[in-house]
Amino acid sequence: MGRLEGKVAIVTGSGRGIGKSIARLFIEEGAAVLINDLDEEAAQLTARELQAAGGKVSVVAGNPDGDVTNESSCLRIVEAAREDLGGLHILVNNAGTTLDRVIHKMDDRAWRFILDVNLKGTFLMTKAVYDYFKRQRYGKIVNMSSMAGLGSNIGQANYATSKSAVISFTKSVAIDLAPYNVCVNVLAPGIIDTRLTRAIPSEKWESVTQAIPMGLGRPEHVARVVLGLCSEDFDYVTGQLIVVSGGLII
Amino acid sequence: MKTGSGRFSGKTVLIVNAAGSIGLAAARLFHAESANVVMNDTRGEAIVQLAELLGDRAWATNLDLLDAEAGPRLVNSVVDRFGSVDILVCNEGSSYGGNMEGITAEVWSQVMERNLTTVFHALQGVYGQFRSRGRGSVVMVSSLAARTGCAGMIDYASSMGGVLGLMKSVSREWSRWGVTCSAVCPGPIAEGDQGLNSDLRSQYAQTQVELASRNVTAEEVAKVILFLASEDGRPINGQAINVDYGLHIYSF
Known part of the structure; x- marks a missing residue:
């Protein structure tokens, strides 16, 4: 029997x-x-595969x-999970992106876009499941x-601001929801082989990945x-930050 | 006004979002240590009154830093008046929504704009000064709530977490040009307005303050800000310092 048998999950940004x-x-x-996913084609492809x-x-x-980043869309996503899949137990706020520039440029x-997708998106999706998880007295x-x-x-002031805010957000929500048996945790991946990290300039890629003790993450x-x-x-x-970086951060 | 050791003689300090209790305390202390002090905030009265009280070397401005162009405009006007900007202090933000039910999408965006985007624009404003002079100090006021989380101020705590990411970004990007950037994370302030309504303040007090021996004062926080901005504080860069009488130990 699977470890998530009978559970329903929303995974944002799951097109790739x-x-x-x-x-x-x-x-x-x-x-x-x-x-x-914002990319409909990628989402449909994932769905067909699964x-x-x-x-x-x-x-x-x-x-x-x-x-x-659109509140009514978030509410509809939650509604769709409950109606189409028969409930809701897990929310993974994975959707996120980068748009790198040094601060003075x-x-x-670019500033607001990244704060909206990475931070406000996490807030809006969390808010959309909040009452449901509380009443259910279960949620992850x-x-x-x-x-x-x-x-x-360097070049990630917008991204770093959004991602450090997500950590404080996680802890705050975890405190609020702990009495309701809802766990809220946050991951900090290191360098994982995805489209996002492949945007690292090729001349830097080798030195960046060679610095990871356990090699490039998958x-x-x-x-x-x-x-x-x-x-x-x-x-x-609950309320915990877990770094998944293959020893890059110890 | 009592005069200090003159640590900041000839330096100009720009304090943005200055009307909070920590901003006002920092303005007084920098001024007492001989700095030129510019306080910017759209929430007028307190900084205008303090500037009048301090007199010479103090100036209250009210540009709205939600506007990207206000950053460079503010810094240019300070340079016109005092000749340079040497230190930027980005004071604490405000909380509007409180718990999750109270935070609408609009409130969330407003808090992030007020507490993060204004700081971002202030940084863009001082960039040219700091870069061309090969020197500068930035001190940001975050909060212990950023590190411990705070259920009664989810919006505020999140934005203050963002401040820490922004602080480290400045440190990453500007250190090579002789600019240092650090932050203070004060615990609950004994006096003054943190933008909290009384319900939230007492909730915060009940859940956390009782564990620490005492509340920190705005002046105590300001003294640490002065240290970080001073010559002695230069080796401290890219760090967040808890200023809380040890409250953080209880929720590490």
């Missing part, structure tokens, strides 16, 4: 990368998964339906911070930790 890997692993462990493997999925994707659009929320949320990087590395947090093994763990 870490989110897709989480969705796949959740399906393998018996969960039904709502696939969400359905072909026997998974129960629903899709809310594209713009604006799949846009987590960063325009407001996993948020995605980043190594950059701990120490930043989406599955992160997905397995998310699975653990969402399983009953971690029912008594």
